[in-house]
Amino acid sequence: MNIQDQLVKAAKTAVKELYNAELPESQFSLQETRKEFEGDITLVTFPITRFSKKSPEATGAEVGEYLKKHVPSVADYNTIKGFLNIVVSPAYWSEQLINEISRPDFGFFPPNGKKLMVEYSSPNTNKPLHLGHIRNNLLGFAVSEILKASGYDVIKSNLVNDRGIHICKSMLAWQLFGDGETPQSTGKKGDHLVGKYYVIFDKKYKEQIQQLISEGQTEDEAKKNAPLIKQAQEMLQQWEAGNEEVVGLWEKMNAWVYEGFDETYKRLGVDFDKYYYESDTYLLGKDLIQEGLDKGVFYRKEDNSVWIDLSDDGLDEKLVLRGDGTSVYITQDLGTAQLKHDDFKMDESVYVVGNEQDYHFKVLFLILEKLGKDWAKGLYHLSYGMVDLPSGKMKSREGTVVDADDLMTQMFDTAKTRTEELGKVDGFSEAEKDRLYQQIGLGALKYFLLRVEPKKRLLFNPAESIDFQGHTGPFIQYTYARINSVLIKAEYINGGEQHELPTLLKPSEIELIKALDRFPEKIKASADEFSPAQLANYIYEIAKLYNKFYHEETILKAEDPLVKAFRLSLSSVTANIIKRGMKLLGIEVPERM
Template identity: 50%
Template sequence: MNLITNLKQTTAASLLHLYQVTISPEQVLVNATKPEFEGDYTVVLFAFVKQLGKSPDVVGNELGAAMQKALPTIITHYNIVKGFLNFTISNDYWLAYIKNADTKSLVPPTTTPQKIMVEYSSPNTNKPLHLGHLRNNFLGLSIAEILKVQGHEVVKTCIVNDRGIHICKSMIAWQLFANGATPSSTNKKGDHFVGDYYVKYNDAFKAEVAGLVAGGMTQELAEKEASIFKAAQEMLLKWEQGDAATLDLWKRMNSWVYEGFEVTYKKIGSDFVKTYYESNTYLLGKELVEQGLSKKVFYQKEDSSVWIDLTGDGLDEKIVRRKDGTSVYITQDIGLAQLKQKEFNNDVSIYVVGDEQNYHFKVLKLICQKLSLPAADGIHHLSYGMVELPTGKMKSREGTVVDADDLVDAMIAISKEKTEALGKVSDFTSDQLTALYNTIGLGALKFFLLRVDPKKKMIFNPEESIDFHGFTGPFIQYTHARIKSILRKTGVTVSITNNELLPLEKQLAIELSTFPAIINEAAENLDPSKVAIYAFNLAKLFNTFYAELSIANAESETKKQVRIQLGILTAATLQNAMRVLGIEVPEQM
């Protein structure tokens, strides 16, 4: 049992014994003691002094004595400061922890493993991936790893938005302007190639609209009347009718895009057990509309369109089938949710999607619940904020996006530059160097995008935002590499016979012991930033420890053994923490 749980339970038991009051262990607040006070863990007394009708000092003294008596090998001292009961934990406890910690299973597996689907990435096939997609991909990858390390079975899926008017725009522009050019004929990555035509479409569209407006048309009308827009609409119609030539071009251009995506996904580490294509799924959900009608979850209006009334749940009315009988977005998503559940039999389904769709997912979950679809309660939306630039929102139509490939390449280039300047890897082969630059560059980028609460929108300043010092991936990678280098020289732990701990040694042990709780917190909140913050704090603490205390030249052999073991545990914990963020840690850098 972990120490905090133990302290909570003992507090509750002691209170029951002393005062005959029942307080559940979850109600007991146990915190790490602030450094300026004596002690390791603190029980906050205010919560129960009121119902006991005694002063905090009296309760503190009685409770402290009782707890020490209950846990004689764990608690060595206690003191009370203004309603805070501080406990000092015995060195023996921490030494036993250091000795017994297993680097192969730092996180105990959950007792209730589930099958969890994580859907992430959701690209459009009319343009390459950008910075926003990177945040999405890194969040999806990370949350999948966090759940895996807890012992859940994870299925990663992707839904590709491969049809619709936006793709037709790229297709039209290609027909108009490409003269038969292809990615290979222009030596361009396929997704970028197609994306260029999307931009060309918009340029042409804008120019045409401007011309029409100059000729006296209103902006609104001009946007509807522009011939290039009409051509795109017509193409969408042909696509829906199954026109062979249109489908051929669509398939051809999409295949270019997929080739490009594959390169990017491989580079950033994204993979999927199953990829769904919207062109296959956009007709799903039709039977569900019928079911919903017969279950009276949905109702039909006079024009024969079908709706659900969610006003009772504080939301609006929502259409689920148009009067012409076709599905809308939400209907497709309900159908896809059902399909995925049928195929994989998952208990939980996590959607990594931007926060502009918060309302959509609230509605989706509600409808699935009302239709009594299996695992409807397991639907979770991992909602994340937009990534914006100092100049404002990114707009792919206007070409003001930070391209994913460019950014990744730039990060790798910077890591190369910095690594070369330090000259610590002269013994690496060129393949090893390439791998190292990738590890560091991607580590910096992933960490930067994962270290903040996903819910918050973030501003990305390409020039200033990326750093290799401080609260960054490379800082943690460096700390790991340094520990490994030290351990290569000192050898492994032989045995621990020491019986005392210096404050920094104990502090490090305490920090190491909280890792499983951090993982649980991150999983519960679908928030990898908790792990990123933890990894940084641990690395920082180790660096302080290392600056103060020598490992190789420790005061005694027994001290050396303890510190080697602390080094081993720190390196393993950093490696595990970074792994669940999708970041590798090098042995040397």
């Protein structure tokens, strides 16, 4: 039982014995003692005063004295107004480190019996993945891993937008201007090649618009009448009608894209358990529309279109089916939500989608609730802010998007330059160097994006993210490698049982152990809030505290063998927590650097 649970149970007993009263455990509030006061854990005494009939200070003193007498781990206490600051004995922290925190599964929770789906990535097949997709993928993957660690059975899913006018634009441009190019003939990744023709389409389309404007048409007329857009719309109609030639071209070009996506996903270190494709789901949802009409949730207008009025819920009217019977986005999203639930019967479902879709998901979830879907209350939109670069925003149609593959290569090159400048690769083979640069570059990118709360927009500066002394992934990676170097020099073998423990601990040791003890709490908080940022910032704090301990205390040259053994154990446990925590974020830590 950890110290928090011990204190709550003992405080409950104290209230009963001192004041002959029952107070539920949920009424006892514990928090970390503020740094300006002596103590480790603070108990708020205000709820107890109604039974003691005494001042908060007097009540705190009586409860504190009881705890000191009955809980061996309590060394002392002090009271400040309504706050009882409890000093935990050093023996508790050393025993907690050796007996609990050092366990391989410490921080991870047993299965909770709940199934949860996390849908992320959701790329379009007309272009390669870009910086915005990187944040999406990293969030989705990290949230999935953290939820697994907190006890959920997690399904990672990817809904691929593989149909519609956007892919037809790339297909048409390739037909007209491609001259039979393939990934094999050009040496380009398939997603890059298809994205190239999406940009070409936009360029040629704009040229046609300008030509029509010069001939007297308005801009709106020119956009509608440009031959290219008409051809793309006709191609989409042919695809929906099952035209063999168009479907064959669509299958060929999408296969190129999927091969390219797989390469990017592998390099980024993310994966999926289930793929859904909009080409399979875009006709779904019409049964739900009919169900809603039968229940009076939807209504039909004179033009035969189907709507829902959400004004009483603070929203507005929303079209759910066009007058000609064709779907809108919300139609297929309703159907896909039902399909996903039918497939997996999960308790909760998380959609990792940018904040420009906030309104859409409010409407989607509300409609499903009104349709009587009991599982709709388990739906959650993990809304995240956009990523900017120092150079400004990205526009994929104009070809100025920051490509995910190019960015990862840039991070590799920056890591290589910074690492070699600092002389951290002496004695490494070329293969080891490449592996290290990959770990540092991707670690810097991932940590920089994950340390910020998802809802916040962020400015990503590649150069700033690779700093071995700042609030960065490489600083944490370097700390891990430093600890590993200490353990290797000491020829430390993890797993040996330490029977004797030091009777006194230094402040930096206690501070570090207390922080390590919060690993389960941080995993739980990150899972509950779908926020890898909580865990990422916690791991940074651990790295900082270890470096403080490392600089203040001797390890390898400690005179007392007992102290040396304990500090090596503390180092080993710290390294394991860093490694396991970073792994949940999808970040590797190098064994040496």
